[in-house]
Amino acid sequence: MDEYLAELRFAPDGVAAGLEEAMRYSLLAGGKRIRPVLCLATAEALGREHDHVLPLAASLELIHTYSLIHDDLPAMDDDDLRRGQPTSHKRYGxxxxxxxxxxxxxxxxxxxxxxxxxxxxxxxxxLGEVVGAIGVSGMVGGQYLDVKGEWEDLRQLHERKTGRLIGASITCVLKLGDTNERATLAFGRFAAELGVLFQIVDDILDVTGDEEALGKPPRSDERHDKRTYVSEYGLERAKDLARESHEKATAALDEADMDTATLEAITDYILTRSS
Amino acid sequence: MDEYLAELRFAPDGVAAGLEEAMRYSLLAGGKRIRPVLCLATAEALGREHDHVLPLAASLELIHTYSLIHDDLPAMDDDDLRRGQPTSHKRYGxxxxxxxxxxxxxxxxxxxxxxxxxxxxxxxxxLGEVVGAIGVSGMVGGQYLDVKGEWEDLRQLHERKTGRLIGASITCVLKLGDTNERATLAFGRFAAELGVLFQIVDDILDVTGDEEALGKPPRSDERHDKRTYVSEYGLERAKDLARESHEKATAALDEADMDTATLEAITDYILTRSS
Structure with a gap:
């Protein structure tokens, strides 16, 4: 996946090469590539080659990177570091x-x-599945609720802010080919739950993680006075919620009744990751 | 067109309604709707109903509005007024x-x-025609060249910054159906030239227009120290260039050999408009 992303060029004629440089700076800064990896693993579970979904998988990472750059801006979360590097506006203005x-x-x-x-x-x-996940009823709407503090419960917030795009990383592959109804429903439940799991663990890591592993100072949620799973439920209860969410996600995968070993491994990784 | 735009809702469930409000504030602030009007007039020239291309036409105005909101930001052109109203960041942050x-x-x-x-x-x-016009080799790349002053000649800058999307407003309709090769080539030339014409007149109006008609203070290019057709060639030569460009555009239309009366009227309007 990293190789495919590294080969992408946006200014082949050299005009606006500085803009391409800034785009590649953030895109190739490392990162866990969870969205493209989920996309590829879903293709694998459906018996398709990774190569077949590479453009779709890469598009998810481009979109995720775009959202990080905008979220880090001074007018938004005002973060100076991302993945151990100066954020885009710190580096390029x-x-x-x-x-x-x-x-x-x-x-x-x-x-x-x-x-x-x-x-x-x-x-x-x-494409509709992906873009639907990043509009007002998805990622951009979630970021709005977050910056304005205009949300009722955490699940509603995170469902939009991160859950929809994590979920779309899986469901966009289902849309690309024939999948039986049982598997479609099961993958749909898995996709939704995985977004929740991802966010609970994110909130926990913001409290328990160290700066080197996170690539940014921990406790940024606290500094931004954000309500998180940890601030709402306490650290121990948040850990319980993560384990419960992990169980629900793997149970949904089992119901799909396909070769979902890689997706299961990713689900385990999302629970146990340290960054 | 205005009615169609006014009926669009982005937060039907009421969540993130404040974001929808801000989007509609800028989208429904008036504006000349040149891109959707070009799209509808092209459909008409090809013998198709306006209704058939309304979503595509509206998408052009949404995209144009998005670009205006971002261009007006303090980190970009830092404009306080747009279409006679406070800009989005002035009103909503x-x-x-x-x-x-x-x-x-x-x-x-x-x-x-x-x-x-x-x-x-x-x-x-x-869709590819539209989105291709707003990436690095189009609108966003053009805005980058503009803010960084990294361009060689005005035509290269404006071709990207405004020309590609103006052109795509016409060519996206050609992609939607069967069009003979002669007409496709002619419309392509017309689309490219119309973008140039639009920009020359924009630069002239920035110098000669009055605040009430423009909806913003004139001479903003001068204040931003921007090189324009007027600063490069002087006002009189810029007016000549606009007339020459208008001639080329209408000549291209004639070659299409279709019922292009509405497109011709729009081309005349773009030359003679006062805002």
Whole structure:
């Protein structure tokens, strides 16, 4: 996956090469690649080659990177470090950071339209799944609820802010081909639960993680006065909730009745990760 | 067109309603709707109903509005007024303005995927035409060249910054159906030239227009120390260039040999407009 991302070029004629540099700076800064990895693992579970979904998988990482760049901006979370490096606006200035985010978003869509194989109606449906997850009822809406503090319960907030795109990383692959109804329903439940699990563990790591592993100072939620699973339920109860969520997710996978070993391993990793 | 735009809702369940409000504030602030109007007029020239391309036409205005919101931000052009109203960040704050732009972009793509009729491969191609016009080799790249002053000649800058999306407003409709090669080539030339014409007149109006008609203080290019057609060539030569560009555009239309009366009227309007 990293190789595929590293080979992407956005300014092949050299015009606006500085913008391409800023986009690649954030895109290739490491990161766990959880969204593309979920996409590839879902393809594997459905008996498809990884190569077949690479453009779709890469588009998820471009979109995730765009959201991180915009979330880090001074007007939003005002973070200086991300993945152990200066954030985009610290390195390139706010104007370029805004445009680097905008550019990654546009290029993500282009990547799918230009390179994703499959019947056009399926490609369109897969793209709809991804973009639907990042509009007002998804990621961007979730970030709005977060910055304005306008949410009722944590699950509603995180379902939008991170859950929808994590889920779409799985469900977009289902849209790309024929999947039986039983498996579609099971994967759908798995995808939704995995987003919840991811966020609970994220909140726990913000309290228990160390700066080197996280690539940014811990306790940033506390500093931003954000309500999290830990602030709402306490650390121990949050850990229980994570284990319960992990159980629900793996149970959903079992119901799909397919070869989901890699997806199970990712689910375990999401529970036990240290960054 | 205005009615269609006014009926769009982005937060039907009421969650993140404040974000929807900010998106609609900018989307419904008036504006000339040149991109959707070009899209509808192209459909008309090809013998198709306006209704058939409404989602595609609306998506162009959502995208244009997103670009205005981001361009107006303090880190970019730092403009306080747009279309006679406070800009998005003045009214809602920078954080919400960034997200309103991001949200309009995502919802524009969703609109096409969910509502645009046509064979899926054609809808995908039309969407590719639009999104290709706003990536690094289009609008976002152009805005980067502008804020960094990293461009060689004005035509290269404006081709990206405004020309590609103006052009895509026409060519996306060609992608949606069968068009003969002669007409496709002619419309392509028309689309490219119209973008140039639009920009020259924009630069002239920034110098000659009055605040009431423009909806913002004139001479903002001068204040931002921007090189424009007027600063490069002087006002009189810029007016000549606009007339020459208008001639080229209408000549290209003639070659299409179709009923292009509405497109011709829009081309005349773009030359003679006062705002």
């Amino acid at each position: 706010e104007d370029v950071a805004i445009l680097a985010g905008d550019g990654l978003f546009a290029e993500a869509i282009c990547l799918v339209i230009e390179r994703q194989d499959g019947p056009p109606e399926r490609v369109l449906a897969a | 920078e954080d919400v303005a960034i997200l309103a732009g991001d949200g309009l972009f995502a919802e524009a793509i969703c609109l096409v995927i969910e509502r645009q009729d046509g064979p899926p491969e054609r809808v995908l191609a039309a």
